[in-house]
Amino acid sequence: TAPAPVGPVPNARQIEWYHREMIAFFHFGMNTFTNDNEGDGTASPRLFNPTALDCRQWTSVLKSAGITSAIFVAKHADGFCNWPTAHTNYSVKNSPWKDGKGDVVREFTDACKSAGIKAGIYLGPHDRHDSRYGTDDYSDYYADQLSELLRNYGPIWEIWWDGAGADKLTTAYYTRWADSVRRLQPNCVVFGTKNSNAFADCRWMGNESGISGDPCWSTINLSSIKNEADNIAALNHGELDGTAYVPAEVDVSIRPSWFYHPEEDTRVKTVAELWDIYFNSVGRNSVLLLNYPPNKEGLISPVDAKRSDSLGAMIRGTFKTNLASGASVKTLHPRGGIYKPSNMTDRLESTYYAATDDARTDTITFNLGTAKTFDVLMIQEVIELGHRTTGWSVEYSKNGKNWLPIPEATGKQSIGYKWLLKFKPVTASYVRLRITAGKACPAIHTFGIYKQQM
Ligand code: OTN
Incomplete structure (x- = not known):
């Protein structure tokens, strides 16, 4: 008979998530056009105008790197929405791009579908544009947008609840939103932080440099996720006797910033740096969430694509032959x-x-x-x-x-x-x-x- 399990064990979503090993992250939106990372929510929608947006180019980069899932930032903290949501005017529908008829979330999810890539969504809990932020009315607004995204774009494999700026969002709000995730997308993994700790299938691992702890346990106490500032080491290493199974997802950008800036074209991480990150994340019982910032054209820049191709080739080449097989x-x-x-x-x-x-x-x-x-x-x-x-x-x-x-x-x-x-x-x-x-x-x-x- 099989050995009996010991301690907390993963749910079916977490088992599927571990097998992804690497996930791509796409930060794209108003900040791309204002050359910012944390826009204050006042930039005019007229500024959003990618000249050659092609999400199939994004997914082709992922295919060659061997990456099988991707998370798109539908709305970052500046509040600008990359899809024509019915619930605010601060969106692509008031931009010149495609005469306001465009939908980046649609193009992203369609490209993922054709490429056999699992699509996920970052819907920023923090919002600097919407004055209702932190109130019950904002909770309704967020719930409406969540349901729009989870109902109309096919399977969504992950929802990303960034803890940045999210302290005003109570567990009661997250409980409602999590109910909707569970109901509308049963297989959707939740990246949970702070007050969404109880719903977290995976956790932040404590830095944005791509380095999980050694050791790195999948178990942790939920109180360490809730109160993250005092528990960075616990997020990074997990807790051997932790009562919850919430493994680490390692978010790191291929460039210094999350959003595209032309001045960082010469600062794309080298293949050697990416190789170290791979070993320090995937190689430390974690899943790597690697960010590619599409540029103002709406494309992944050539350097980023080339580095990512090389990483893929090194992974395939190295792990092709197990020299212990047949031993x-x-x-x-x-x-x-x-x-x-x-x-x-x-x-x-x-x-x-x-x-x-x-x-x-x-x-x-x-x-x-x-x-x-x-x-x-x-x-x-x-x-x-x-x-x-x-x-x-x-x-x-x-x-x-x-x-x-x-x-x-x-x-x-x-x-x-x-x-x-x-x-x-x-x-x-x-x-x-x-x-x-x-x-x-x-x-x-x-x-x-x-x-x-x-
Ligand atoms: O200034 N910050 O908000 C910040 C700086 C450096 C590293 C992290 C953060 S915020 C932090 O981001 C994480 C994702 O990288 C998680 O969402 C955490 O909950 C959040 O607090």
Whole structure:
């Protein structure tokens, strides 16, 4: 029989969300045209006028990076609406773009649909344009817009409740909005912050630099999300004994700012920086939310597209060949039955290795057959069964007798959906995963070793 789950476990939405691994973020709107990031809500709608907007260009950039979902900023804190909402005049319908007949949310969701990309929406809770902000009337306004977006644009896979400026929004408001999300879009993941903590499927991880904590637990106490300012470390690392399962989503921009500024064309993150961010987010049991700011034309700029292509190529190239596949695998505490050690290298989603119920530690040895050179490792736990392993190290050997530590892979704690490490290349015929501490018997989905392909 299968091992029993331990502690909080993910819901179905969270399991689907983890498998996205990377999500694209698109900040586009009035700020793009005023060269701002936090417009005060007074800019004239006449200023919004992309000359060549093409959301299919956006999704083609994502395809080549291997990104399968995307979140569009429908309304940022300046209050300007990128769709012709019935509930305010501060929108594209009063802009010169397409003579006021345009709808960026429609173009975005249509492009996502054709490209097989899951669409999500950021509907800024904070609003500097609407004078009702913070009142019950604003709650009605927000609810009306939410329902417009959730009813008329097909499946919406995520709603993003930015905590910035959102302190006046009470749990009562969010309860009403969350009810509507659950009713209209049952599969929609909620990025929750502050007073929306109770509805959060995923959490902010405490910075905008792309660096999750080490360790990074999917569990946390909701009070840490509610009172985020005093709990940045808890957001970043999670809390091992936290009572809620709310994993981290890592929002970071490919440029210094969230919105496009021509003067940042020379400051697009390098491939090496993006590679580090990938390891520090996806590789730390988190999902990466990578922001691409479309420019005034309404396109992703060529540099951003090129860097993103290269990141995609490095991910595909590096993880194509697991050098441990075909290894013979021995463990100290095999559970037996279908939970075979060789399941860790079979690339199958449905199989995993498990140890006996009484085991909290294990030593899992891979005999590679011949000497292999690698500089990356990947471990995946069975997230449906909760965080189990709380201490682990990886060692290597030429002969199966004299073991050497990989310093970067020594004294590690969390695993979760995916843990990645990169290090100076080592050459070995044997490699072993030593599980040194756990809350329950080990249940390991994947063990992989790879050589980075630049
Ligand atoms: O000034 N800020 O609002 C700010 C500066 C740096 C980093 C974060 C913030 S706000 C913060 O944004 C997060 C997303 O990046 C979450 O939405 C948090 O709830 C929010 O407080």
